[in-house]
Amino acid sequence: MDKGGDAISLTIKFGVTNIAISLPASSKVSDLMHQLQSATDILPRVQKLIFKGKVLTPDLTLKNAQLKDGSKIMLMAAQGFQSRFPVRSASPVKRKTSPPKSSITSKQIPLKPTEVEESRLKAWKLTGVVSLRDSGSQKVPAAVWSLQSAVRVLDLAGNCLSAFPSDIKGLTNLQRLRLWGNQLKSDSIDWKSLASLSQLSVLALDHNLLDTIPPEIGQLTSLKYFTASNNKLASIPEEIGNLRVLEKLDLSYNCLRDVPAGIGRCAQLSEINLTGNLLISIPASWSQMMFLKKLLLDSNQLKDFPPAILQKCAQLQTLSLHSNELTMDDLRELEGWSEFDKRRKDKYTKQIDMQVMGSTSGFDEGADTEQWQRW
Incomplete structure (x- = not known):
């Protein structure tokens, strides 16, 4: 990746892992997502990129998203697609939570098409x-x-x-x-x-x-x-x-x-x-x-x-x-x-x-x- 010209270097935090990526400022967020797919095996469609509390939409350019050289972005992904890196909070916060009403178990078990426990x-x-x-x-x-x-x-x-x-x-x-x-x-x-x-x-x-x-x-x-x-x-x-x-x-x-x-x-x-x-x-x-x-x-x-x-x-x-x-x-x-x-x-x-x-x-x-x- 050419880092000259209008290229900007970004740090993407995914769990306890920091991923460094450099892209031209004219690139779209979707381009960044594809770069992250190569680094994490996570499909773009299940990636959520958060910068300064806002979710970055795929159609935005990095420039329009106000990303600059050295910007830090948080990557979140749906459970089941986090195949390469462990994801945990660096400083866990205890909070009272109850299981979502729409789930039966907290751990999804891969199933064959004809098999259900x-x-x-x-x-x-x-x-x-x-x-x-x-x-x-x-x-x-x-x-x-x-x-x-x-x-x-x-x-x-x-x-x-x-x-x-x-x-x-x-x-x-x-x-x-x-x-x-x-x-x-x-x-x-x-x-x-x-x-x-x-x-x-x-x-x-x-x-x-x-x-x-x-x-x-x-x-x-x-x-x-x-x-x-x-x-x-x-x-x-x-x-x-x-x-x-x-x-x-x-x-x-x-x-x-x-x-x-x-x-x-x-x-x-x-x-x-x-x-x-x-x-x-x-x-x-x-x-x-x-x-x-x-x-x-x-x-x-x-x-x-x-x-x-x-x-x-x-x-x-x-x-x-x-x-x-x-x-x-x-x-x-x-x-x-x-x-x-x-x-x-x-x-x-x-x-x-x-x-x-x-x-x-x-x-x-x-x-x-x-x-x-x-x-």
């Missing part, structure tokens, strides 16, 4: 929570499908699944399905069977290889949380507007050039994240979403913004439009901006007051248990 199977049946997170599975064990209506939560995040079969339709009481961080393509999922899950409220498909979402998604009418960030999505069907109880939609870091006007029919939506796409416009029909509080549109190609959203979305408090072609002067000229700006300032005033007067449990590098229990 009898005790584990009984625990799954008793609790309704099947957790195979980070177990290295290439196929869902047949024993999982045999549980049928007993399963409420199925967590298959961080595995090597390349297909998801029709057997899923047998889990008739499934409420949460996590498929984050696998190798799933759009045509390798049996969407018809997936759409038959009438009680499904959480569907997480982040960090896969999806290029489209089919119309069947509109049949999941109990869905409240749908996330498919960090894929290759080029289109979203109009039928997504049928998800009338949807509260959170995350399609960030994909390849979307437009989004359906029908999303405006999702009357309960409170948060939409479309950061890191190729959007040139947002439908004015989204002004129908009376409960919308947060709209994230950073790193797109937006040249304008519908004033109707500012005027009619009376609960909108967070609007993020960094790295677009819009300027603050453009926004200030829009009808409804002054009302939105007042809501935005009131929100941050309350947050500042809470930081002064409220209690805090301390900074945990983003690994809070409530987040993972929810998803």
